Amino acid sequence: MRYSGLRLFAEALRGHRGWKPLWRDPEPQKEYDFVIVGGGHGMATAYYLAKTFGKARIAVLDKGWIGGGNIGRNTTIIRSNYLLPGNEPFYELSMKLWEGLEQEFNFNAMVSQRGIINLIHTDGQRDTYRRRGNAMLLAGADAQLLTADEVRERAPFLNFDNPRFPIKGGLMQERAGTARHDAVVWGYARGADMAGVDIIQNCEVTGFEVENGRVTGVETTRGRIGAKTVGVAVAGNSGRVMAMAGMRLPIESHVLQAFVSEGLKPTIPGVITFGAGHFYISQSDKGGLVFGGDIDGYNSYAQRGNLPTVEDVAEGGMALMPMIGRARLLRSWGGIMDMSMDGSPIIDATGIEGLYLNAGWCYGGFKATPASGYCFAHLLATGRPHEKAKAMRLDRFARGYVIDERGAGAQPNLH
Amino acid sequence: MLIPHPLLGLRDAQEFTYLGDASLLNRPDPAEGEAAFCDYVFLRDNPAGVHRELWYHEQGDRSWLVVTRDTVTHEILGAELARDVKGAGA
Ligand SMILES: Cc1cc2nc3c(=O)[nH]c(=O)nc-3n(C[C@H](O)[C@H](O)[C@H](O)COP(=O)(O)OP(=O)(O)OC[C@H]3O[C@@H](n4cnc5c(N)ncnc54)[C@H](O)[C@@H]3O)c2cc1C
Numbered sequence: 001m002r003y004s005g006l007r008l009f010a011e012a013l014r015g016h017r018g019w020k021p022l023w024r025d026p027e028p029q030k031e032y033d034f035v036i037v038g039g040g041h042g043m044a045t046a047y048y049l050a051k052t053f054g055k056a057r058i059a060v061l062d063k064g065w066i067g068g069g070n071i072g073r074n075t076t077i078i079r080s081n082y083l084l085p086g087n088e089p090f091y092e093l094s095m096k097l098w099e100g101l102e103q104e105f106n107f108n109a110m111v112s113q114r115g116i117i118n119l120i121h122t123d124g125q126r127d128t129y130r131r132r133g134n135a136m137l138l139a140g141a142d143a144q145l146l147t148a149d150e151v152r153e154r155a156p157f158l159n160f161d162n163p164r165f166p167i168k169g170g171l172m173q174e175r176a177g178t179a180r181h182d183a184v185v186w187g188y189a190r191g192a193d194m195a196g197v198d199i200i201q202n203c204e205v206t207g208f209e210v211e212n213g214r215v216t217g218v219e220t221t222r223g224r225i226g227a228k229t230v231g232v233a234v235a236g237n238s239g240r241v242m243a244m245a246g247m248r249l250p251i252e253s254h255v256l257q258a259f260v261s262e263g264l265k266p267t268i269p270g271v272i273t274f275g276a277g278h279f280y281i282s283q284s285d286k287g288g289l290v291f292g293g294d295i296d297g298y299n300s301y302a303q304r305g306n307l308p309t310v311e312d313v314a315e316g317g318m319a320l321m322p323m324i325g326r327a328r329l330l331r332s333w334g335g336i337m338d339m340s341m342d343g344s345p346i347i348d349a350t351g352i353e354g355l356y357l358n359a360g361w362c363y364g365g366f367k368a369t370p371a372s373g374y375c376f377a378h379l380l381a382t383g384r385p386h387e388k389a390k391a392m393r394l395d396r397f398a399r400g401y402v403i404d405e406r407g408a409g410a411q412p413n414l415h
Numbered sequence: 416m417l418i419p420h421p422l423l424g425l426r427d428a429q430e431f432t433y434l435g436d437a438s439l440l441n442r443p444d445p446a447e448g449e450a451a452f453c454d455y456v457f458l459r460d461n462p463a464g465v466h467r468e469l470w471y472h473e474q475g476d477r478s479w480l481v482v483t484r485d486t487v488t489h490e491i492l493g494a495e496l497a498r499d500v501k502g503a504g505a
Contacts, residue, residue: 239461250457252435253486298433299486301463306416306489308429341457397457398450410456413433 003106022186023066023193028200031226033057034380035218037205037241040071041358041365042233043188044373045380047105050195052374053381058197061220063204066189067182070235071366073335075258075290077271077282078367079116079176080141083132086391086403087344088139093388094371095141095175101370107187110180110285115270117151117170119158119320125276129171136173146170154269157321165276165319176271178282184369208245208355215245215354231356231380233372236301236336238359245352249359250341250397252412255300255334256292256363257309261327263287272320279316281324289327291317295337295363297413305334337363343415344403347375347385348394356380357394362415418470418482419494430474436460437467437481440501463487469497 001007001020011018034049036042039062049055062068078098080091102109120126126145133143148160151170160167189199200222207219208230217226234241236253268283281291293313296305310332317324340346340360345368347358358376361368375389385393391403397410408414416428436459443451466486472478479497484490 237463239459240463243460248454248458248460250459252459252461253463298428298484299435299461299466299468300489301487302489306428398453411435413435 003108022190023199026198026200028059028061028203028220028222028225029198031217032059032198033228034059035225035227035230036060037218037230037232038062038069038234039066039189039199039201040069040185040233040235041361041369041372041376042231043185043192043199044369045231045233045358045376046197047188047192047195048374048377049381050192050197053377055381056196058192059200059225060192060197061200061203061205061218061225063202063221065201066199067185070335070337071185071369072182073258073333074181074366075280075282075292076178076181076284076366077116077176077280078111078179079173079271080139080367081116081118081132081136081143081171081173081176083135083405084403085135087405088135088141090371090375090388090392091367092136092139092141093374094368097370097374098179098367099175101184101187105187105191107183107190109183109187111177112179112285113175113177114282115172115174116176116273117146117154117172117270118273118275119151119167120169120171121165121167121276126169133171142173142175144172144174146172155272157267157323158272159320159322162319165274178271178284180285181366188373205241206244208352210245210352210355213353215352227354229354229356229380231358231376233358233376235338235359235361235365238338238357240301242350242357245350245355247350250410251360252299252339253301254295254297254337254339254413255302255305256295256337257305257313257332257334258290258292259310259313259332260284260330261289262330264289264327274316274320277316277319279313279320281317281321288330289324295339295413301336303334303336337361339412339415341397341410341412342402342404343406343408343412345372345392346394347372347379347389347392349379349383350394416489416491418480418491420472420475420480421494421496422478423476426472426475428470430472431470431480432473434469434471437469437497437500439469440481440497465492
């Protein structure tokens with residue numbers, strides 16, 4: 001079923017009784033050519049594998065429901081404002097894919113390019129942001145340095161004269177913005193399903209079957225499923241899942257929290273990040289202020305954080321925009337991050353033939369969903385890394401080619 | 416989270432900074448070569464469940480602790496002075 005304005009109109013006249021479920025709910029088959037574990041980036045992977053790379057006999061397995069992982073828990077910011085050559089071209093590919101995504105999969109993902117501003121408080125910070133902006137321009141992205149007055153025009157409510165962190169300007173990416181997170185995965189799921197992909201929910205992978213160094217299938221809570229190629233994209237669960245294949249990863253799992261206020265009239269013009277105060281904010285189309293800060297900072301698989309971080313985020317918010325103190329908090333929640341040792345992701349083959357890994361997205365993998373899916377599908381289909389993801393190798397740590405945006409070293413809770 | 420400091424009693428985890436897996440106490444011998452160091456620096460077990468980890472009492476007595484904690488529930492199961500753990504051959 002294709003969606004269109006006409007269709008919506010016709011359904012409205014019929015009391016919306018003609019809409020169908022977005023995807024089938026099939027029983028798993030005995031064997032597939034491609035089994036993708038994890039229905040976040042994994043769903044995008046299956047979509048491109050079927051649609052772009054023309055592959056068939058594909059299944060996506062998820063231990064929960066589609067959208068129950070981080071893809072439905074994030075603060076929905078999409079941007080391509082990275083510095084390093086291993087990252088920036090990849091994220092710009094993702095940005096370009098976002099720009100065409102809704103037409104591509106015929107689903108309203110509410111992609112909204114409302115812009116992002118990273119605030120500047122010191123001369124040193126202005127220099128580093130100028131450098132970053134130039135790196136973005138070199139990779140074909142857009143970037144613009146704003147003066148304090150230009151920031152004020154867009155966001156007059158900010159506290160410009162905070163004695164500790166006065167606002168001196170900002171780095172702006174106009175094309176950045178937000179998207180409706182669960183609609184993104186639903187759109188990919190619907191598109192993948194229409195292309196013949198089996199989406200199997202409530203199906204936890206509990207082991208890998210490996211013969212003579214080659215993967216031949218997976219064990220799951222819904223029985224054994226044979227597979228020629230297995231792609232694992234399980235975000236915060238990467239360590240625990242790859243341990244079943246005997247691998248240790250350069251990854252620690254950490255919890256990140258996020259918050260949403262009651263619905264308010266439009267006030268926040270786009271995304272604003274206050275790095276110095278560990279705080280960032282945007283406003284959803286429903287009106288809720290969506291904001292967050294740092295990860296809690298200790299290993300966790302709990303999908304919920306602790307109060308000190310809540311306090312820290314609230315303090316950051318009050319310092320940046322005192323008016324936020326009048327808004328009531330509606331909800332807060334947590335998700336498990338696959339924090340890598342250099343803060344950058346991994347899209348690569350493993351030591352086991354036919355077994356591939358997509359992991360290490362830290363707190364920033366939502367924006368990567370289209371490019372991650374595309375590049376992982378490329379790797380699964382051709383056995384070769386995609387041009388834009390060729391730095392995201394698993395052996396980069398041993399080779400000394402880490403992609404460390406923050407310059408923090410092998411300390412995941414600092415990235 | 417409250418950490419049962421062996422010398423100071425229950426202390427708020429906020430007084431500490433977190434380093435990571437307590438296996439960082441076991442730095443390999445230089446003779447073991449580059450691969451051993453690469454594993455030591457970059458690879459982690461990252462278990463879902465009981466985890467032994469290094470916390471530094473920065474806002475307190477500046478001691479390093481090995482805290483045993485469940486990463487699924489955040490329950491803290493015990494704490495020892497890192498120097499005692501190290502002295503006992505980790
Ligand atoms: C609070 C918060 C805010 C964030 N904000 C942003 C943001 O603003 N911008 C941004 O770019 N990124 C953001 N992120 C990060 C982003 O959400 C993640 O990096 C990204 O979604 C991870 O990739 P994924 O979609 O594949 O993960 P997931 O959606 O978590 O997919 C992994 C799936 O694997 C499944 N799985 C796990 N183990 C198994 C198993 N054994 N068998 C079968 N299935 C399994 C899980 O059920 C899950 O559905 C945020 C994250 C959080 C938690």
